[in-house]
């Protein structure tokens with residue numbers, strides 16, 4: 001069990017408000033990923049759950065129990081810190097054992113637990129080493145092992161893979177997901193890498209400047225963003241967002257949905273463009289294109305397109321088109337318009353945009 | 357055209373050798389200048405009284421003898437003073453550590469009321485020389501009727517302000533996450549201090565202890581004014597009083613006493629020198 005509920009949580013450091021009136025429920029047993037740009041308050045949230053950086057006001061529940069007064073060690077959580085924070089003067093074994101010793105777990109039991117966890121993370125040959133004699137990846141594993149051995153009901157992981165090389169990172173990702181499947185406990189995982197968030201999460205919590213922008217499954221957050229921020233944060237390249245003719249509403253479409261053709265396509269959204277750059281990735285090609293005139297009349301503007309079609313040369317003239325169902329509309333404040341919010345006049349503006 | 361001039365390799369080599377010779381010579385010279393008094397002291401301590409008065413003096417003892425050392429213990433009973441010194445040394449060192457470590461931890465990692473003022477008081481204590489405070493301390497002990505015991509030689513020295521300052525600086529460099537991590541591991545504050553902070557500051561602590569131990573072992577002025585009777589006096593005062601033996605200035609005995617006085621300091625220094633250099637050197641590795 002390990003459901004975490006934030007209720008009207010605020011946090012300030014002195015005068016600066018970092019988090020204002022946050023409400024959030026992290027579901028039990030799920031792999032929740034907190035994602036957001038650097039400095040948006042992800043670590044701050046984790047530290048609140050851990051009890052080492054208490055909220056300024058508001059209530060925090062784990063399993064329905066208000067835990068503001070529960071000391072960090074008694075909350076049933078384990079945390080992997082952004083910079084590992086492994087004890088430099090203890091051996092790997094000492095590091096893993098420290099928490100167990102403090103909990104007065106008998107020696108024989110400790111030995112089995114340590115052997116077990118060391119085997120899982122592949123540290124068995126290094127148990128006698130000091131942290132200074134380990135590679136970055138191995139230190140990361142020590143930090144993980146130290147958290148795992150406590151068998152917590154909530155795992156807090158603060159960018160645990162950020163210091164690893166690309167290959168090791170991918171394999172550690174898989175290992176963490178497997179670990180989650182095996183343990184079925186609550187994981188709260190922090191990252192600023194949206195790919196990592198997309199590939200690992202059951203639920204993504206996307207944050208910006210201390211506010212939650214959207215909380216949803218990776219599929220939903222990609223297909224059905226709530227606002228411009230989410231639409232642009234999730235997905236590579238970010239969603240194309242254009243001001244519309246009225247200068248207020250915004251129109252968005254994903255680079256993956258852009259169709260390129262030599263003749264004008266019969267689609268709701270169709271514009272003339274020039275190819276600026278072409279970047280071939282193998283199965284797909286990313287084009288950067290320039291529209292002669294933005295819809296709101298502000299001049300030249302660039303859009304991205306990602307298609308399997310690689311036949312367009314730089315400087316060639318093409319048509320870009322987007323199907324009606326792949327268009328996203330946002331209001332002035334960047335909020336998504338859905339269903340009835342999309343008036344026929346909006347669609348008319350979309351269709352006319354290029355002509356005038 | 358740009359031409360690359362080959363450096364004259366031979367000339368470079370000669371220069372290097374000349375430099376090495378000169379620098380080694382000077383280093384040796386400095387060594388001799390510093391070591392000579394020590395060697396002279398040791399040599400004299402093994403001479404007979406007669407030989408020690410010869411002119412011109414002999415460099416090494418002609419008739420090697422340990423008589424001086426024997427009379428130190430048989431006539432002067434140096435062992436009593438050594439015992440006093442050891443009691444003072446051990447108590448002062450232990451009490452200092454006992455006070456210094458928690459104080460430094462609190463100053464480094466806690467926020468509490470009056471922290472600035474209290475730390476200011478520590479810094480003042482560190483800067484005011486003992487000669488200024490000794491009159492009032494003397495009066496205090498005199499009122500408590502504790503003069504002429506070991507206590508006034510121990511109690512005023514148990515707060516090592518310099519040590520608190522140095523150790524605090526060291527503790528402050530330890531990242532907060534380590535302590536938080538330990539708290540998540542259910543470690544109490546005492547455990548954090550002993551198992552995490554102290555091992556990470558071992559070399560600094562050893563240096564502080566060593567400096568304070570040398571200071572305590574060598575202290576002369578304070579015990580002299582606080583005591584009257586030989587039974588509670590430390591070795592330093594005994595060595596000084598060797599000048600007033602009945603037989604006049606017996607150089608071998610005085611020198612033997614001094615050898616015994618500096619020997620523990622030298623041994624300590626050699627044992628701990630690696631740690632001291634570690635503590636003083638810039639630490640680039642985390």
Ligand SMILES: Nc1ncnc2c1ncn2[C@@H]1O[C@H](COP(=O)(O)OP(=O)(O)OP(=O)(O)O)[C@@H](O)[C@H]1O
Nearest residue numbers: 013018036037038039040041042043044045082192
């Ligand atoms: N101890 C502190 N004192 C003052 N401000 C702080 C403190 N800790 C964090 N902040 C501020 O709070 C904000 C959020 O910090 P936080 O560490 O939670 O960001 P983050 O999302 O974890 O970023 P990153 O991805 O870079 O780790 C930042 O603007 C930071 O400057």
Ligand SMILES: [Mg+2]
Nearest residue numbers: 042043082158
């Ligand atoms: Mg962070």
